Amino acid sequence: MGTAGKVIKCKAAVLWEPNTPFSIEEIEVAPPKAKEVRIKILATGICRTDDHVIKGVMVSNFPVIMGHEGAGVVESIGDGVTTVKPGDKVIPLFLPQCRECNACLNPDGNLCIKIDLTGRGVLDDGTSRFTCKGKTVYNFAGTSTFTEYTVVDEFAVAKIDDAAPLEKVCLIGCGFSTGYGAAIKTGKTNSLNSSPPCPDLVRQHGWKRTWQMINSREVTPGSTCAVFGLGGVGLSVIMGCKLAGASRIIGIDLNKGKFEKAMAVGATECISPKDFTKPINEVLSEMTGNNVSFSFEVIGRLDTMVDALASCHMNYGTSVVVGAPPSAKMLTCNPMLLFTGRTWKGCIFGGWKSRDDVPKIVTDFLARKFDLDQLITHSLPFTKIQEGFELLYSGQSIRTVLTF
Ligand code: CND
Ligand code: ZN
Numbered sequence: 323m324g325t326a327g328k329v330i331k332c333k334a335a336v337l338w339e340p341n342t343p344f345s346i347e348e349i350e351v352a353p354p355k356a357k358e359v360r361i362k363i364l365a366t367g368i369c370r371t372d373d374h375v376i377k378g379v380m381v382s383n384f385p386v387i388m389g390h391e392g393a394g395v396v397e398s399i400g401d402g403v404t405t406v407k408p409g410d411k412v413i414p415l416f417l418p419q420c421r422e423c424n425a426c427l428n429p430d431g432n433l434c435i436k437i438d439l440t441g442r443g444v445l446d447d448g449t450s451r452f453t454c455k456g457k458t459v460y461n462f463a464g465t466s467t468f469t470e471y472t473v474v475d476e477f478a479v480a481k482i483d484d485a486a487p488l489e490k491v492c493l494i495g496c497g498f499s500t501g502y503g504a505a506i507k508t509g510k511t512n513s514l515n516s517s518p519p520c521p522d523l524v525r526q527h528g529w530k531r532t533w534q535m536i537n538s539r540e541v542t543p544g545s546t547c548a549v550f551g552l553g554g555v556g557l558s559v560i561m562g563c564k565l566a567g568a569s570r571i572i573g574i575d576l577n578k579g580k581f582e583k584a585m586a587v588g589a590t591e592c593i594s595p596k597d598f599t600k601p602i603n604e605v606l607s608e609m610t611g612n613n614v615s616f617s618f619e620v621i622g623r624l625d626t627m628v629d630a631l632a633s634c635h636m637n638y639g640t641s642v643v644v645g646a647p648p649s650a651k652m653l654t655c656n657p658m659l660l661f662t663g664r665t666w667k668g669c670i671f672g673g674w675k676s677r678d679d680v681p682k683i684v685t686d687f688l689a690r691k692f693d694l695d696q697l698i699t700h701s702l703p704f705t706k707i708q709e710g711f712e713l714l715y716s717g718q719s720i721r722t723v724l725t726f
Contacts, residue, residue, distance in 0.1 A: 326398035326408070327353050330360075334469030335707045336454055338385045340378035344468070344707050349387075349459060351471040352451040354400035359479050360451075361412060365489040366467040367391035367698075368710045368722045369496050370553060370622065371646050375441075375462065376711070379648045382441040383460040387452055390416040391496035392467025393488040396479075403476050405677075410481045411488065413495045413680050416463035417671040418478040432675045436477055438464050446475045465495075468707060470726055480680040483688055489701065489723055490694045493554070494683050496671070497721060498694060501558025502683075503672015504618055504644045505541050506566050541616050543567030548606055548614045549589070550630045551621035552580035554697050554721040555644060557587050559618045561692055564588030570610065574602065577717045587696050603632035617641045622648070628655045636662040643668035697721045 330351045335344040354360045372388045374380035382388075396410045406412055418436040425431030436446065443460030444450050451473040452459035452466070466472045482491065527543070541547060547563045549556050552575040563571045564587070573584040573592040581592035593609075595602045606614055612635065619630040622645030631641040632655075641664065660666060674680070687694060700722040702710050713719035 329353065330397075330471050332470035333705070334387050334452070334454070334459075335389075335704070336385050336387060336459055337376060340376060340384065344711075346705050346707075347454050349452055349454040349469065351469070351473060352453075354398060354403075354451070354473050355445075355447060356401040357403060357476045358400040358445060358451075358473050359403055359406055359412070359476055360397045360399070360471060360473045361394040361414060361479070362397045362471055363392045363394040363467050363469060363726060365393050365492040365723055365725050366704075367493050367495070367497060367554070368707075368714055368719075368724065370555070370714065371496070372462075373711065373714060374622065374646055374648070380441065380646065381649045382462060383443040385454065385457065386443055386460045386462050387466040387469050387472070388462040389467030389469070390414070390463040390465040391492055392465065392472075393482075393486075393492040393495060394467075394472075397471060405476060406479055406481045411484055411486055412479050412481055413491065413684070414465040414467060414472065414474045415478045415480055415676040415680065416465045416496060417674075417676050418464060418475065419675050419677040420477040421677070426675070432673050433670055434477070434676075436464070436475070437670070445473065446477075467492075467495075468704075468724075470704075477677070480677045482681050482684040485688060486684050489725055490698065491684050491687060492723060493694050493697055493721060494680060494687065497554040498558045498692075498697065499674055499680065499683055500644060500670075500672045501555040501560075501620065502562040502565075502692070503674045504620075504642050504669050505547070505559045505562025505616075507673035508642050508667060508669040541566040541568050544569050545615040546570040546572070546610050546613050548572045548574060548617040548630070548633050549584075550574045550617065550619050550626050551645060552577075552584045552589075552592070553620065556618070556620035557584060557697055557720060559620055559644065560584060560588045563616070565692065568616075572606065572609065572614075579717060580720075583696065583720060601632070602629050606633045615639055619643050619645050621645045624648070624651060624653050627653060628659075631655065631659050631664060631666055634664055636664060638663060640665040640667065698723050701725060
């Protein structure tokens, strides 16, 4: 291609400092160095995590180009890149997979050591490829998708099927996979005290399948789930719970405007904590006969993380923290919540091994195993990114997809 090896000038949404609007700027994107890939971004979703950085709740270096839920086409590759080539459709991965660290080598792990959890905002070699008005502009999450062109490390990009519609599968880069994986991979109860005792499961599926389900970390069929937060990620948790065969899925949100969509994707009922004077865990316990096996916090608040923990069964319940916690904040809770046997866990990117699993999730989407249209409520041209964030703040959007 004509641009390979050259600096590309293009448009990007730069955030010069926290709590300011995006500024659409002309930036320079340097060519990819060895083991790096330059991507022409064609679609990107807006996720609440991006907003956490705007609000300063999550740390980042500034100025920064955010965005981590994108899809595009490889424009050029640096020396030594073997897994993608120019013209390939790809999804950049905020959770990389280097295939060498302990987490990558462990079949149960996915938190690759190369992830940028501390907001350094640089590629693996310690520098950024972006400049604007003579200044270095930092990366976000190793992806930076709010730009016409980005550069990522080879370990942070997955080649996907050529037939994939990028304006939909971009959601597989974060929101959908995060929620869906939290339910079908991470949400399993601790294997010794969970489902084997359930004779119904064994009767229905036989011991072999029951054992497989237990070991494959799925939400178990017939179980009751509670999902706190009905944004794009929470709705994806519901879709995963439904696919795993949960029989009751209770959505919890302060915004009742989210209930209709939650029911459409699989919630069996929805409640707002505002309608009750009792603590929400007591409400859920009464509703279910004290039988929530799995709860998910998909908001990113400390109080709701503890509420979700208290809501799952005191002995065999599992609660999964999916919402991104605010940086440098401490949780306080009654340790009795854990002493009685509950399992409390979290997951980043739904527990998926990103480079291995993202192409498979895209293939499952093309095979219509799940529907992403339900999550996409708005589409806007990239330059209207600020409007996309306003839709998130007003609670009107689930996912806005920006196209280039
Ligand atoms: P979004 O903001 O769209 O949804 C959150 C929902 O929570 C909204 O519908 C709110 O109305 C609701 N809500 C807010 N406060 C409360 C409350 N006190 N009680 C009940 N409901 C409330 O966010 P999203 O779906 O894009 O993301 C959800 C979280 O997931 C967020 O914290 C984001 O940063 C995080 C996340 C995590 C990961 C990961 O890898 N674990 C990846 N992406 C996003
Ligand atoms: Zn996200």
